[in-house]
Amino acid sequence: MADMIGWTMLRASRTSLGFVAAPLLHFQKITHERAWKCVTVSTSARISISCNNFCKAGLSSLAQFERISSQQVRVLSSDSSFSPLVASGEKVEEDASGVGALEHEHNGGQEDGMSPLSKLCMNKVPEYVLRKAEEVGYSVPTLVQQEALPVLLSGRDCILHAQTGSGKTLAYLLPIFAKILPARAAVQAIVVVPTRELGMQVAKVARKLAGKGGSEEDGKAPKEKGTVMVMTLLEGGTNSRQKAWLKAEPPQIVVGTLERIARMIETKNLRTNAVNTIVIDEVDAMMGAAKEGGHLHKLLSEYTRPQQRQTILASATIPQHRRFLNDCIQNKWVKEDVMHIHVRPEDKMPSYLHHRYVVCEKDDRLPALLSLLQSDAPRAAIIFVNDQSEKAKRAGNTPTTITVADYIAKMKFSSDDALWEPLVLEEESHVNARAATLADFRDGRCLLVATELAARGLDLPEVSHVYNFEWPPSVTSYIHRAGRTGRQPITEELGTVTSFITPKELFVLRRLENEMMLKFEALKVQGTT
Numbered sequence: 001m002a003d004m005i006g007w008t009m010l011r012a013s014r015t016s017l018g019f020v021a022a023p024l025l026h027f028q029k030i031t032h033e034r035a036w037k038c039v040t041v042s043t044s045a046r047i048s049i050s051c052n053n054f055c056k057a058g059l060s061s062l063a064q065f066e067r068i069s070s071q072q073v074r075v076l077s078s079d080s081s082f083s084p085l086v087a088s089g090e091k092v093e094e095d096a097s098g099v100g101a102l103e104h105e106h107n108g109g110q111e112d113g114m115s116p117l118s119k120l121c122m123n124k125v126p127e128y129v130l131r132k133a134e135e136v137g138y139s140v141p142t143l144v145q146q147e148a149l150p151v152l153l154s155g156r157d158c159i160l161h162a163q164t165g166s167g168k169t170l171a172y173l174l175p176i177f178a179k180i181l182p183a184r185a186a187v188q189a190i191v192v193v194p195t196r197e198l199g200m201q202v203a204k205v206a207r208k209l210a211g212k213g214g215s216e217e218d219g220k221a222p223k224e225k226g227t228v229m230v231m232t233l234l235e236g237g238t239n240s241r242q243k244a245w246l247k248a249e250p251p252q253i254v255v256g257t258l259e260r261i262a263r264m265i266e267t268k269n270l271r272t273n274a275v276n277t278i279v280i281d282e283v284d285a286m287m288g289a290a291k292e293g294g295h296l297h298k299l300l301s302e303y304t305r306p307q308q309r310q311t312i313l314a315s316a317t318i319p320q321h322r323r324f325l326n327d328c329i330q331n332k333w334v335k336e337d338v339m340h341i342h343v344r345p346e347d348k349m350p351s352y353l354h355h356r357y358v359v360c361e362k363d364d365r366l367p368a369l370l371s372l373l374q375s376d377a378p379r380a381a382i383i384f385v386n387d388q389s390e391k392a393k394r395a396g397n398t399p400t401t402i403t404v405a406d407y408i409a410k411m412k413f414s415s416d417d418a419l420w421e422p423l424v425l426e427e428e429s430h431v432n433a434r435a436a437t438l439a440d441f442r443d444g445r446c447l448l449v450a451t452e453l454a455a456r457g458l459d460l461p462e463v464s465h466v467y468n469f470e471w472p473p474s475v476t477s478y479i480h481r482a483g484r485t486g487r488q489p490i491t492e493e494l495g496t497v498t499s500f501i502t503p504k505e506l507f508v509l510r511r512l513e514n515e516m517m518l519k520f521e522a523l524k525v526q527g528t529t
């Protein structure tokens, strides 16, 4: 399996993995006749591609890029500075399908005192949204936002391919707000996520941007008119009042899990005729899951048509992305001129992650973990295991989640017992229990023992350490688990990822290390081999 993790240790030390490569605009051939239309943009981390050029030239520059042959490589800039962008101010034409970015009120030409993010989105994203973004703390665009927003705000379909914690959520939400008509009570944007937890998180950010009135209260339609409403349709939810609200006064934005959204569309509770944006977050997870694949195909090519909407597919990991891009076009999930924005392609993981491993037999893992927790003293930590409790029980094993949590609780390694008592997050728990667990963790509890459920998308900035108590099932899984720490796109605070591995598994670690060009620190923990 190409995606199997395989690495080996190496010496520790946090290494900057970014190569000082020239920034590239690489034009990826997709099919013979489509080659000129479909564009892949890869950008180097250290040397920020010149978004200024991109933006100043405005949309017309896109047309020029398209004509560059796939052989050509362009170095746009060797400027590594994080320069804010100034939106071109060009009027964006709405295309025949209504997909183009709509004009919003001008800011009166008053640029002084505007944040770089506001300048980047000026004339495209409504002012009230940009004000809210600033209030939340989004003032300077992250690299992916710099790269993607000019393209996304032009209305173009996009595959947003950037590291974990790089700020993809805001990059896809702002273009949604750019097109939404608050006065129109109709679902205009759908954001699909793989888990209930990620859905709650994305909806929260969207509601912050929407401002007052953007929330649903107990499933009831909010009273305020003229504000953008955000509704969640998530697995485990069965609120009949949501159905009534969807019909009587539909929200402008729906964030949900695929099955629930598909069911709502099929039962005609959710009408898609006004949908002009669809975002599929963690797209590779959804395309990979057989169960979800059918729903996704229907959503993208039957329930709605690519020509009538802007499609944004986002993830930190898109294995075989060229093939993926081709498949998306062939399946008509996206328009033919879809753009692949690949930020820092040479660094699959943030450089501000420190990777370590401990070689030990399975039986030694618990004391080794405890010892590490004591010496690391994490601000907050996630301990990942592979199997859910019930699955383990069915296989006749003691559930790892429970075993790990009980062991740590019993050892009482901290004086502040209440804060350090581990929480458990896994798919099989009731959705309310899952929500309470995450709320407790966000509120200051320090340890979370979790399955893959917590690996994708969750933004828990307090997490300073991730522990792979069991070796993750794939490279992709390693990347997403590791990405739950070091989530500080602006300050680049270091996060530490430690994996426990048996001597027999070492070859897998070695393979992964080669594949990802990472340096691992080998740790010796007392009592281990």
Ligand SMILES: Nc1ncnc2c1ncn2[C@@H]1O[C@H](COP(=O)(O)OP(=O)(O)OP(=O)(O)O)[C@@H](O)[C@H]1O
Pocket: 117, 137, 138, 139, 140, 141, 142, 145, 162, 163, 164, 165, 166, 167, 168, 169, 170, 315, 316, 456, 457, 458, 459, 461, 483, 487, 488, 489, 490
């Ligand atoms: N412009 C910005 N300024 C400051 N913080 C930002 C900005 N954009 C995003 N963030 C913060 O960065 C963190 C990571 O953002 P986000 O969750 O969107 O990452 P992501 O790219 O979706 O990661 P993942 O692939 O793991 O889901 C969040 O805490 C978010 O609030």
